[in-house]
Amino acid sequence: MKSKAEVVIIGGGSTGTSIAYHLAKLGVEDVVLLEKNYLGSGSTFRCASGIRAQFTDEANIKLQRYNIEKRWKHLSEELEYDVHFKQTGYLFLATTEEEIEAFKQNIKLQNKFGVPTRLITPEEAKEIVPPLNAEAFLAGAWNPEDGKACPFRVVHAFARKAREMGVEIYEHTPVTGIIVENGEIKGVKTEKGVIKTGIVVNAANAWAPIINEMAGLSRDFVPIKPYKHQIAKTEPIAPGQIEPLTCPPAWNDSYVIQDGEDGGVICGTGLEKEPTSLDDVQPTYDFLREVLKWATRIIPALKYVHVVRQWAGFYAKTPDSNPAIGRIQYVDELYIAAGFSGHGFMMAPGVGEAIAELIIKGKSKVPLDWEWYDPHRFERGELRSAAFQIG
């Protein structure tokens, strides 16, 4: 293992591998990425694959508009590896007049920043998702430019390209400490040795408070609570039936979306479970019953489709469901991009680019509102309006 590096990134998910790639792209020759398990093993490989700009606040809409338009659409080409990005849309469904009003407000804000969401009728929704139980809904918010990509391929593609450009990636290498002297980083301790460095990025998401503590901060400096988010997946069905992520928020934030690669239907619902530990990704039977109750109400024909798999991962949730992204003022050259609250995968390309530029240039051309995502906001008792989270 290398004994020194210019930058050490802790966390090998979509965010960490993206930061590594973008640092290498900016010409940093000496980057090390440390992952305690295998790449993607934290939250990315357990996510539902969705990518959207349909948020309900300016900061997240702007960031995601950029991510989709400028990054996701070109990512396969840029990384020379097919990440299976497809613009199959997101379809939110309203069950009450009040929801329609809220949808209209959101659509107005999204349109203002160039996101082409529009209100559609249940009949139009059924054209987009043919087996939809359209009678149960009054209207839909439809953005055909939202989409999905393959989380496995994305992490592999970022890591592969980063390695080609000289980044050293060490998997199965837990970090055990961070050496800080007089407010400056001197190195990172791992189970396999010490790496001298002056710059550290905490991209450990659900595990980020532990890393912050190693750097001398309080665990609650960024108060991330890990919640078990579970998913059930069916056997493949014919492509084209449930291509967009389809979600009636009033139905417990439940959603269905066909996997872009094999055509199985991914089903999620907002049943939050506190894990017993940070290794507890044991799926639960009550989730399976709950998620399928909603999924078969959204798409009644799913009743006849076999469930082949269920798994759990973590939503690394902050009090306002917005991530902490930026520089940590208490320790020189300590950065964080964590607490994504279920949005890390979809934000990864732009966030990686922004953090890499912040480290190297002190600013970024990515339209990322640093003030909004400021990691210090929690200790000031400031919360942003809650980022729209589903599932």
Next chain:
Amino acid sequence: MSDKKNIIICRCNEVTQEEIEALIDQGVTDIEMIKRLLRIGMGPCQGRTCLPMVISILARKTGKKPDEIKLPATRIPVRPVPAGVLVGEMESDGNEE
């Protein structure tokens, strides 16, 4: 020599020996990543057929002992079940109640 293009290792997702070996040759030697990039073990059989074979290929190509290669997580349900059964609207034989 056998034609590796025609040797199916994962029957659920039709993955050949050639594809698995090519990925390992590219440096992807972690079974968790091989599983996800080729979707071995992710079909209805949940890896019962393919995973032991993938482990032996991986062991042969990396010089590891097969028992050093940990099996990926097993997911429930152990065999496919219609969603209707799990929500209590259908018998396990597929008949509606």
